[in-house]
Amino acid sequence: MINVTKTFLPPFEEYTAILKKAWDKAWITNNGELLLELEKKLKDYLSVDYLFYCNNGTLVLQMALKALGITKEVITTPFSYVATTNTILWEGCKPVFVDIDPHTFCIDAYKIEAAITENTQAILATHVYGIPCDVEKIQAIAEKHNLKVIYDGAHAFGSQYKGKSLLSFGDISTCSFHATKVFHTVEGGCLICHDAELAEKMYFYRSFGHIGDDYYSVGINAKNSEFHAAMGLANLQHFNKIVLQRKAIAEYYDECLKGFPVARPKVTEDVTINYSYYPIVFDTEEQLLKTTTILKNHSIFPRRYFYPSLNTLPFITSKYSTPNSESISRRVLCLPLYYDLAKSDVDLIVELLFKSFNK
Numbered sequence: 600m601i602n603v604t605k606t607f608l609p610p611f612e613e614y615t616a617i618l619k620k621a622w623d624k625a626w627i628t629n630n631g632e633l634l635l636e637l638e639k640k641l642k643d644y645l646s647v648d649y650l651f652y653c654n655n656g657t658l659v660l661q662m663a664l665k666a667l668g669i670t671k672e673v674i675t676t677p678f679s680y681v682a683t684t685n686t687i688l689w690e691g692c693k694p695v696f697v698d699i700d701p702h703t704f705c706i707d708a709y710k711i712e713a714a715i716t717e718n719t720q721a722i723l724a725t726h727v728y729g730i731p732c733d734v735e736k737i738q739a740i741a742e743k744h745n746l747k748v749i750y751d752g753a754h755a756f757g758s759q760y761k762g763k764s765l766l767s768f769g770d771i772s773t774c775s776f777h778a779t780k781v782f783h784t785v786e787g788g789c790l791i792c793h794d795a796e797l798a799e800k801m802y803f804y805r806s807f808g809h810i811g812d813d814y815y816s817v818g819i820n821a822k823n824s825e826f827h828a829a830m831g832l833a834n835l836q837h838f839n840k841i842v843l844q845r846k847a848i849a850e851y852y853d854e855c856l857k858g859f860p861v862a863r864p865k866v867t868e869d870v871t872i873n874y875s876y877y878p879i880v881f882d883t884e885e886q887l888l889k890t891t892t893i894l895k896n897h898s899i900f901p902r903r904y905f906y907p908s909l910n911t912l913p914f915i916t917s918k919y920s921t922p923n924s925e926s927i928s929r930r931v932l933c934l935p936l937y938y939d940l941a942k943s944d945v946d947l948i949v950e951l952l953f954k955s956f957n958k
């Protein structure tokens with residue numbers, strides 16, 4: 600069986616050697632030694648000042664909206680994982696969907712201003728597949744209209760724009776370290792911000808709003824454990840190698856698919872991508888379904904990241920016109936891409952793709 604992804608696991612002894620520190624102290628959660636070490640290493644790796652390692656990539660989005668005081672309209676992308684939209688709704692805000700750029704699949708910054716109303720408070724956009732949103736244009740719009748910017752960087756760990764981590768943009772950036780992501784800690788996520796006041800809020804939010812017997816603010820349980828932090832520390836040592844291997848596989852796909860009638864998102868020269876996904880866009884949904892069936896019959900399971908377009912979710916009641924997102928989401932398929940995907944597996948996938956077009 601070949602799935603769209605396969606979780607990278609470090610050698611077992613490497614993991615247990617790291618975990619042993621926590622084990623010996625019998626201190627396995629609540630800001631343990633391994634968590635603090637992971638946070639420090641992530642901050643160094645990403646060159647950011649404030650980073651909070653948390654228990655997933657969804658709660659950190661909720662914390663971001665809450666900390667910035669967002670209660671009304673949030674301009675967002677319809678082309679993302681459902682968590683992006685869900686967090687807006689969960690926090691009692693209204694998602695306002697703006698269509699995506701057909702080349703980057705990220706929110707089309709040139710269409711944002713037309714969606715701003717007197718109730719707009721924030722922009723929450725996703726760096727889809729680790730491809731940057733137009734961070735400069737979005738920043739300019741936010742400054743002009745006094746809006747907060749949050750990036751869902753769940754796919755963006757390891758991606759850079761103009762030599763800076765993609766996770767360093769916006770008022771807040773979040774990331775997911777779920778087992779399906781390019782860098783993972785089993786379950787996990789982080790939140791990055793840039794000023795001390797906001798960071799203090801996050802510190803309290805993450806663990807019930809109190810330290811010992813002193814209660815400071817409302818809070819939630821977004822802490823993560825030493826078992827998870829140990830996985831992060833182990834995987835971080837392998838991360839560069841993982842990305843290079845994924846790059847080699849992605850480039851092999853590129854070579855095999857040259858001249859084949861599927862489109863790929865476009866990345867500009869100033870972007871360093873993390874090869875977190877390998878999306879292809881078919882001309883028609885019919886062809887996508889045909890190909891998917893043939894692959895499934897050979898136990899190969901690509902995924903429709905992302906389908907459906909989030910503005911068409913059954914619990915979204917307002918109508919939005921997002922033709923690019925609706926069209927691409929019906930026709931996009933992520934092919935298997937992971938560290939130990941064999942060249943022969945890519946050959947088989949490509950062969951079946953070719954076949955599915957000729958039937």
Ligand SMILES: *Cc1c(COP(=O)(O)O)cnc(C)c1O
Nearest residue numbers: 655656657680682753775776777
């Ligand atoms: C995975 C993902 C999330 C949610 O992260 P979890 O760690 O699974 O909660 C949010 N946004 C996007 C775009 C994702 O792909």
